[in-house]
Amino acid sequence: MREHPSSRVDFRSDTVTQPTAAMREAMANASVGDDVLGDDPTVLALQDRVAALFGKEAALFVASGTMANAIALRTHTSPGDEIVCDRTAHIYRYEGGGYAALCGASVALVNGEHGLMTPDQVRAAIRKAEGSGGHYPNGQLVCVENTANLGGGTWYSVQALDAIAAVARELGCATHMDGARIFNASVASGVDVARLCEGYDSVSICFSKGLGAPVGSVLVGSKSFIQQAHRWRKMFGGGWRQAGLLAAACLHALDHHVERLGEDHRRAQQVAEALNRLEQFSVDLSTVQSNMVYVDCRAPANEVLSTLAAHGIDVLDTGAHRFRIVCHLHITDEDVNRLIDVCRTQWPVDA
Ligand SMILES: Cc1ncc(COP(=O)(O)O)c(C=O)c1O
Structure with a gap:
């Protein structure tokens, strides 16, 4: 589900979600x-x-x-x-x-x-x-x-x-x-x-x-x-x-939004495995158990953030060499593939 008023992909947190049209209708009719x-x-x-x-x-x-x-x-x-x-x-x-x-x-x-x-x-x-x-x-x-x-x-x-x-x-x-x-x-x-x-x-x-x-x-x-x-x-x-x-x-x-959380978990797993294959990044896969991925990076996290941001992708830095990716209601398979493609292109060396 997209329903987000921006072409940027926001992986910073699951708190960034905006009410869908159906949710707004339910609110209006309450x-x-x-x-x-x-x-x-x-x-x-x-x-x-x-x-x-x-x-x-x-x-x-x-x-x-x-x-x-x-x-x-x-x-x-x-x-x-x-x-x-x-x-x-x-x-x-x-x-x-x-x-x-x-x-x-x-x-x-x-x-x-x-x-x-x-x-x-x-x-x-x-x-x-x-x-x-x-x-x-x-x-x-x-x-x-x-x-x-x-x-x-x-x-x-x-x-x-x-x-x-x-x-x-x-x-x-x-x-x-x-x-x-x-x-x-x-x-x-x-x-x-x-x-x-x-x-x-x-x-x-x-x-x-x-x-x-x-x-x-x-x-x-x-x-x-x-x-x-x-x-x-x-x-x-x-x-x-x-x-x-x-x-x-x-x-x-x-x-409407409980059962679908499994999709977020599946996407987080996909991101974690793909990034962990690149030399630039490492993810402790044992910790990827729900919708979040904490990624360690060789380059300073702020450099990685700027590169991703220049490609319309936002993630959250959580340390000098660490950042966080969260999958949520507005993140689609297409968004996940876009993130993985940008990472593969910008930091192409396999681990
Ligand atoms: C585990 C946990 N507890 C509590 C909160 C607080 O929620 P809120 O931001 O709505 O105050 C958060 C927010 O991210 C959280 O991750």
Whole structure:
């Protein structure tokens, strides 16, 4: 599907997608109310549907993935608590230090492999205030990211997720899943989202990434968790009014943009294998498990970016010799072939 108002091919992120004509029509036709007063029917329909889909009691529609995570962290923790996550986790790297500023929490970082922690690593990272003579912060929350963005779009097996949740429970910690790309994890692993999230107290789900909605994330959890989350959303300035316009885009995405994620994964694999054959580039193929490809390059990444940009192709630099390619709703087979052809022509030597 193209439906993108440009002849450039944008591989920087799956957040660049624009609402399709059909999605815009669904938005235009949405019934709306005042969500702060709790009577926007489309928001209510989205929340009910997502809660049921994820096997949780309740859901809350919010503006962004960062807001969903921030509300979840704040709801689960109190100042002086500690959050366990991988060292590459989005909540640690890219959310403005919200865990510190908004929650007053510290973070215990785990050195996972490609963004994925093991149950033993999680166990070793949890420090409890009780019994420490007042020395330790209170390990209160374990947070997994699935798929793991900086890990390469890697995903956890359901067994690993269950085992991490069991360790957290045993040691008195709550569990949160940053499921910004949980549907990618589900399509890639063939395990349905409710099962993946079974052991987790809360899950944040983004609709503005691979699912192609313009705005919006949903946080799911128990009724009492979502009641508290609702209060934090208000305090964070996230109470909104006729949000049904946006919820309609998310409902449309659930109907039309979930199954197709497999196409993004297939294209990412094709790009990864083709670039890895060229001497200029190398890709750790074991990490290419969903819609992302992190590419190491011999030349400085900014030079590679300029060359590709001159051919109408945009990618994202993520290091001095590293860049990222993401396949999404607007990327076609033709776009993938165009990228591969440009790379073969510009850097023709085989590895
Ligand atoms: C894993 C992960 N979590 C959360 C977010 C935050 O989403 P948003 O940009 O909507 O705040 C992102 C954004 O890319 C992400 O990759």
